[in-house]
Amino acid sequence: MLDLLLQSTSVSLLGTLGVLLLVYFISSTSFSSKGEGKEPPGPRPLPVLGNLLQLDLKRPFITLLKLSKKYGSVFTVYFGTKKVVVLAGYKTVKEALINHANEFGERHPFAISYEEKQDYGVLWSNGDSWRDMRRFALTNLRDFGMGKKACEDKIVEECGYLVEVFKGFNGEPFDTTQSVNYSVSNIICSIVYGSRFEYSDPKFTSMVDKTNRKVELFGSASMQVYNLFPWLGMCISDRREIKKIYTWITEVNLAIFRHLKETLNPQMCRGLVDAFLVQKQNFEDSGITNSHFHDDSLMMTVQNLFVAGTETTSSTIRWGLLLMAKYPKIQDQVQEEISRVIGSRQVQVEDRKNLHFTDAVIHETQRLANIVPMAVPHRTSQDVTFQGFFIKKGTVVYPLLTSVLYDESEWEKPHSFHPVHFLDKDGKFVKRDAFMPFSAGRRMCLGEGLARMELFIFFTTLLQRFRFTPPPGVSEDELDLTPRVGFTLNPSSHKLCAVPLM
Numbered sequence: 001m002l003d004l005l006l007q008s009t010s011v012s013l014l015g016t017l018g019v020l021l022l023v024y025f026i027s028s029t030s031f032s033s034k035g036e037g038k039e040p041p042g043p044r045p046l047p048v049l050g051n052l053l054q055l056d057l058k059r060p061f062i063t064l065l066k067l068s069k070k071y072g073s074v075f076t077v078y079f080g081t082k083k084v085v086v087l088a089g090y091k092t093v094k095e096a097l098i099n100h101a102n103e104f105g106e107r108h109p110f111a112i113s114y115e116e117k118q119d120y121g122v123l124w125s126n127g128d129s130w131r132d133m134r135r136f137a138l139t140n141l142r143d144f145g146m147g148k149k150a151c152e153d154k155i156v157e158e159c160g161y162l163v164e165v166f167k168g169f170n171g172e173p174f175d176t177t178q179s180v181n182y183s184v185s186n187i188i189c190s191i192v193y194g195s196r197f198e199y200s201d202p203k204f205t206s207m208v209d210k211t212n213r214k215v216e217l218f219g220s221a222s223m224q225v226y227n228l229f230p231w232l233g234m235c236i237s238d239r240r241e242i243k244k245i246y247t248w249i250t251e252v253n254l255a256i257f258r259h260l261k262e263t264l265n266p267q268m269c270r271g272l273v274d275a276f277l278v279q280k281q282n283f284e285d286s287g288i289t290n291s292h293f294h295d296d297s298l299m300m301t302v303q304n305l306f307v308a309g310t311e312t313t314s315s316t317i318r319w320g321l322l323l324m325a326k327y328p329k330i331q332d333q334v335q336e337e338i339s340r341v342i343g344s345r346q347v348q349v350e351d352r353k354n355l356h357f358t359d360a361v362i363h364e365t366q367r368l369a370n371i372v373p374m375a376v377p378h379r380t381s382q383d384v385t386f387q388g389f390f391i392k393k394g395t396v397v398y399p400l401l402t403s404v405l406y407d408e409s410e411w412e413k414p415h416s417f418h419p420v421h422f423l424d425k426d427g428k429f430v431k432r433d434a435f436m437p438f439s440a441g442r443r444m445c446l447g448e449g450l451a452r453m454e455l456f457i458f459f460t461t462l463l464q465r466f467r468f469t470p471p472p473g474v475s476e477d478e479l480d481l482t483p484r485v486g487f488t489l490n491p492s493s494h495k496l497c498a499v500p501l502m
């Protein structure tokens with residue numbers, strides 16, 4: 001019930017909650033850490049609530065962007081009693097994550113993460129376990145995926161299935177969410193499990209749908225409150241739903257792992273899970289009992305790759321299609337280029353260097369869509385003095401990627417869809433330093449190579465095959481670019497028509 005209140009609620013309800021919390025915490029709360037130096041400035045916090053009343057919990061990145069205008073590029077806000085240092089603007093985020101990679105390189109897990117053994121895996125973990133799993137995941141993404149011709153073939157094949165699904169709608173309006181999700185998810189499945197699934201397989205489709213629901217719930221206002229005040233846990237139904245989804249996904253994975261184990265051939269690994277099982281066996285055979293290759297690590301690493309590798313990429317593809325329907329003249333230019341350079345043959349990664357405008361449109365989509373607006377929370381691994389401010393070891397840090405992707409001193413038209421950001425005066429593609437949707441430094445996205453390949457092949461193939469338009473009776477202006485609230489920023493619910501071109 002508390003959820004309902006929180007979701008439909010406003011600042012005044014939070015205020016009421018605040019009074020209750022005040023009574024609960026009044027004796028134990030202290031906001032000021034005894035300073036070893038000047039701390040980053042920020043709005044004055046209230047006891048217990050901190051700056052919660054000033055924050056839009058549904059879209060905290062918007063409030064943080066506004067606060068950065070007032071308090072500068074390094075500032076402090078209190079999410080309840082939790083002190084958070086926010087880094088804003090390209091120069092500051094880059095300096096912190098690259099020049100001080102170690103100091104800013106730890107992860108701060110949410111309260112809910114601890115309930116899911118998230119100390120293991122890649123996304124939420126720290127220390128040796130994180131280092132070993134990140135290295136293992138990167139090696140295997142390379143062996144079974146990123147940057148390889150075999151992976152390109154998998155993406156092309158999967159995109160072919162998606163084209164068939166789109167064709168099946170015969171130009172009638174439809175919601176692109178599920179089909180794009182299934183298609184993108186199958187790429188990760190091929191890399192991780194060694195095989196893809198049919199879109200009609202209910203186990204597979206439930207796994208994808210539930211994973212997406214979980215990402216949505218992770219960003220809900222009530223989960224933000226739960227992460228700050230975990231003792232409220234029993235009352236929050238979003239948390240119960242997350243736990244139920246986690247248990248269900250874990251069981252499905254256990255069944256898949258069992259099957260892979262029974263059919264394992266160590267000489268011919270089919271995917272990352274096989275490689276993990278072989279590595280684990282090797283450690284056991286050599287009498288090493290304290291390695292990080294154990295069942296919990298496997299479970300969390302696989303779930304992390306599935307969650308991080310599906311939602312993000314498919315959401316970006318869907319933003320791209322929506323933007324094409326909204327800006328038909330830009331769609332014309334993309335289709336003219338594809339038709340001139342590629343014609344009707346299958347698109348390949350190699351073609352990217354000749355498709356300057358299309359590449360610029362994909363980059364601009366990623367910039368404007370800003371799908372991971374605050375990165376994933378970081379934490380300082382040691383005391384650090386940064387830009388003259390003292391930040392204590394263990395402080396939560398949000399690298400505000402929105403402020404980099406929309407940095408007014410880096411982009412000519414930060415809030416518009418303007419592919420020219422990525423073109424020189426001759427119409428050739430140019431890289432931009434402040435293009436940082438995958439973040440930077442030690443914790444930067446480990447799927448960047450795969451994601452970039454997927455985005456290029458999916459986007460270009462779909463634009464080669466279909467003309468995207470709003471449904472009949474809806475104007476381009478009416479297509480809404482306001483993102484749906486969640487841990488990542490997805491397009492709001494909408495339908496598009498995909499009219500076959502060939």
Ligand code: HEM
Pocket residue numbers: 107122123124134141304305308309310312313316371372375376377378399437438439440442443444445446447448450451
């Ligand atoms: C358009 C697609 C994608 C975007 C925009 C994206 C963006 C990000 C961002 C911003 C982070 C957090 C970095 C930080 O905290 O500093 C991240 C982390 C991560 N991403 Fe991605 N990602 C994408 C696709 C993928 C794919 C396809 C995979 C898997 C194959 C993946 C796996 C991960 C993992 C495992 C992490 C955690 C890394 C760590 O904590 O060490 N991502 N991603």
